[in-house]
Amino acid sequence: MEKTFQYVNYLWDEQKAAQLGNDQVALFLYRSNILGADLRITNYGGGNTSCKTIEKDPLTNEDVEVMWVKGSGGDIGTLTRSGIAGLYTKRLRDLKNVYGGLADEDRMVGLFNHCIFDLDSKAPSIDTPLHGLLPFKHIDHLHPDALIAVAAAQNSEQVTKDIWGDTMGWVPWQRPGFDLGLQLEKCLADNPGIRGIILGSHGLFTWGDTSYECYINSLEVIEAASAYIEKKIKEKGSVFGSPKVKSLPQNERLDKAATLMPLLRGLASSENKMIGHFTDSDTVLEYINSNDLERLAPMGTSCPDHFLRTKIQPLVLNLGTDEDVYNTTEVLKKLEPAFEQYRQEYKEYYETCKHPNSPAMRDPxxxxxxxxxxxxxxxxxDKQTSRVASEFYVNAINVMRGAEAITAYTSLPRQEAFDIEYWLLEEAKLQRMPAEKPLSRRVAIVTGAAGGIGKAIADKLVKEGANVVLTDLSEENLQVALATYKRDLADGAVCDVTSEDSITEAYKKACLAFGGVDIVVHSAGLAISKPLEETTLKDWDILQNVLVKGQFLMAKAGVAVMRKQGFGGDIVNIASKNGLVAGPNNVAYGTAKAGQQHMTRLLAAEVAADKIRVNTVNPDGVIVGSKIWEGEWAEGRAKAYGITVEELPAHYAKRNLLNEIILPNDIANGVFACVGILDKSTGGTINVDGGMANAFVR
Known part of the structure; x- marks a missing residue:
């Protein structure tokens, strides 16, 4: 029978669970995934789960207990078999015989590898002994907002008793590690029959004999805390005090945010280029508009999972809602000192708290x-990390809200926070991160990107690590294209490149989605091939508008954003061999393409001082997969060459020096060369045509 909860989602599907049979590991993974699907229970990468099973020891053929637990760096919401570690439970518990106290914590993590049962295991996390030293078959360690609010409240131990009586244990704050596992073991021994343990300023441990019992236990404990907090909030009324600032209407908020984003991104990227995220949810606005923001924000977050992703505290801007954020010079006079003060305070935090063996200070x-x-x-x-950081700070807001309603919010002492942030094991985890891709930390906007050459360019840029905003005239085609990317990699905007207002909105969306723009690729186009006498003024105007005017407007808006950011960028214009070669039936198209090519050279000369590179990629004969060859253009070119439409692919392949068919991916590679390799080239032209001697630029 399905249970009803008000503050968490009950997601257990009996049919799905039944299909897993008695496979306890599969049921543990299922439980993990549905717990991770509710951000009120735990955020991305937060918490860990486990189960214990009886397996045949491959060396002795005896039955042994094995603990399966989320590995280091995993996420319970997306956890799979490959993301867990399998350890001999007895060997893990035997480590108590060699544990040398708190100074021995880092060595103990290395010894976890001696307890490995499953040779395909993920690296065990620092929380492994917390699960292994408890006797239960299924265990959840979660970071629900409501429970962290209880854990971070003044008089947390008493509050725990007020909510659950003697059915819940409580241990004071301690850095995760082997000793914390011993504290959990002792808490259980001192309080037999409890259903879970609250970790001061940290989170929750719950358990059960089966995966389902563990799941229900977790939900019921979280539900009780949530109901208690909501009751306290109703009794208290306004938790964060009366509002100090009134929110702007949403359209004005988004407009100001989009305008500020490139400036903030530039300042936040003084050491490493960053990708941005913006949120103006009701939860966020209630907190940031409150009278208590000034008191609570500097306190920092309490849960280690929170501040590891959000830094010890936020920067609060001293900008009023009536601030003229469009005046870049004036707003920078306020932003630059604020950032410098934040960096200086972070350096002081590092210098005050560091140890002789602490890693070097990270980005301040x-x-x-x-x-x-x-x-x-x-x-x-990257986008995922910035979005997750935002989600974690929303969790922190919820924690502050709950703790303030209960008694008062408390945060970790600065030294404790530093010891987590600069823990050598945390540094080792960072060093194990895979190398970044060539275009990571960069944002591109590509016109005409819903298909053909534009989509191939977008695909290539995403593959090489960039975040990409695809633009196209067709909303339907755009949505189909966007569906091919995983979350956080791409966004889209319906955009008419002949309209300045439409382009403004596209850049606004790029700034809100990712923080700004580093790469502009003008790929939108069409082709008309007619003799002079058949070429109409309408033909001429549409080619000039889409190809030349569109390029001009995209570059103008793009340069404005790049100048705000202050770290240069790239503009790549997709022109054509036809801008270099004179041929029949091509006066309007060839002239427009020549205009694109010379505009590239003019812009390269003008914006070089801003470290903005402007280059051209000239395709030719891209028939397969190119939308430009649909309809009358193909017929016009076939007529010009005295062949049939069906003969065009072979004709174009044979006429180039390499005798190669040119594909959209080849043009995408040309764009990547401009933005990912040729970082000291500007005003140049890359011909991607298989070699056309009459199109050689020199």
Whole structure:
């Protein structure tokens, strides 16, 4: 029978669970995934889960207990068999015989590898002994907002008793590790029959004999805490105090955010280029507009999972809602000192708390930036990380809200926070991260990207690590194209490149989605092939508007964003061999393409001082997969060459020096060469035509 919960989602599907039979590992993974699907229970990468089974020891053929637990760096919401570690439970518990105390914690992590049962295991996480030293078959360690609010409240131990009586244990804050596992073991021994344990300032442990019992236990404990907090909120009324700032209407908030984003991104990227995220949810606005923001924000977050992703505290901007954010010079006079002060305070935090063996100081720029009345920005190495940082700070807001309603919010002491942030094991985890791709931390906008050459370019840029905003005239085609990408990699905007207002909206969306723009690719186009006497003024105008005017408007808007960011960029224009070669039946198209090519050279000369490179890629004969060859253009070119439409692919392949068919992917490779390899080239032309001697530029 399905249970009803008000504050968490009951997602257990008995039919799905039944299909897994008695496979306890599969049921543990299923439980993990549905727990991770509810952000009120745990956020991306937060928490860990486990189960214990009886397996045949491959060395002795005896039955042994094996613990299966989420490995280091995993996410329970997307956890699969490949993301877990399998360890001999007895060997893990035997480590108590060699544990040398708190100073021995880092060595113990290395010893976890001696307990491995499954040779395909993921690296065991620091929380492994917390699961292994408890006797239960299924265990959840979660970071629900409501439970962390209880854990971070003043008098947390008493609050725990007020909610659950003697059915829940409580242990004070301690850094995760082997000793914390011993504390959990002792808490259970001192309080037999409890259903779970709250970790001060940290999170929750719950358990059960089966995966389902563990799941229900977790939900019921979270539900009880959530109901208690909501009751306290109703009794107290306003938790964060009366609003100090009134939110702007949403359209004005988004407009100001999009305008500020490139400036903030540039300042946040003083050491490493960052990708942005923006949110103006009701939860965020209630907190950032409140009278208590000034008191709570500097306190920082409590849960280690929160501040590892959000930094110890946010930067609160001293900008009023009436600020003229369009005046770049004036707004920078306020932003630059604010960022410099934040960096200096972070350096002081590092210098005050560091140990002789601490890793070098990391990027001192803020991750979370708050603009009262407008919203919250976050910046990190990629979109997923910046989005997750934002989600974690929303969790922190919920924790503050709950703790303030219960008694008062408390955060970790700065030294404790530093010891987590600069833990050598955390540094080792960072060093194990895969190398970044060539275009990581860069944002591209590509016109005409719903199909053909434009889609191939977008695909290539995403593959090489860029975030891409696809634009196209067709909403339907755009949505089909966007569906081919995983979350956080791409976004889209319906855009008419002949309309300045439409282009403005596309860039606004790019800034809100990713923080700005580094690469502009003008690929939108069409082709008309007619003799002079048949070429109409309408033909001439549409080619000039889409190809030349569109390129001009995209470049103008793109350069404005890049100048705000202050770290240069790339513009690549997709022209054509026809801009270099004179041929029949081509006066309107060839003239427009020549205009694109010379505009590239003019812009390269003008914006070089801003470290913005402008280059041209000239395709020729891209028939397969190119929308430009649909309809009358193909017929016109076939007529010009005295052949049939069906003979065009072979004709174009044979006429180039390499005798190669040119594909959209080949043009995409040309674009990548411009933005990913040729970082000291500008005003240049790359012909991607298989070698056309009459199109050689020199």
């Amino acid at each position: 720029n803020p991750v979370i930036i708050i603009y009262p009345g407008v919203g919250m920005f976050s910046f990190a190495k």
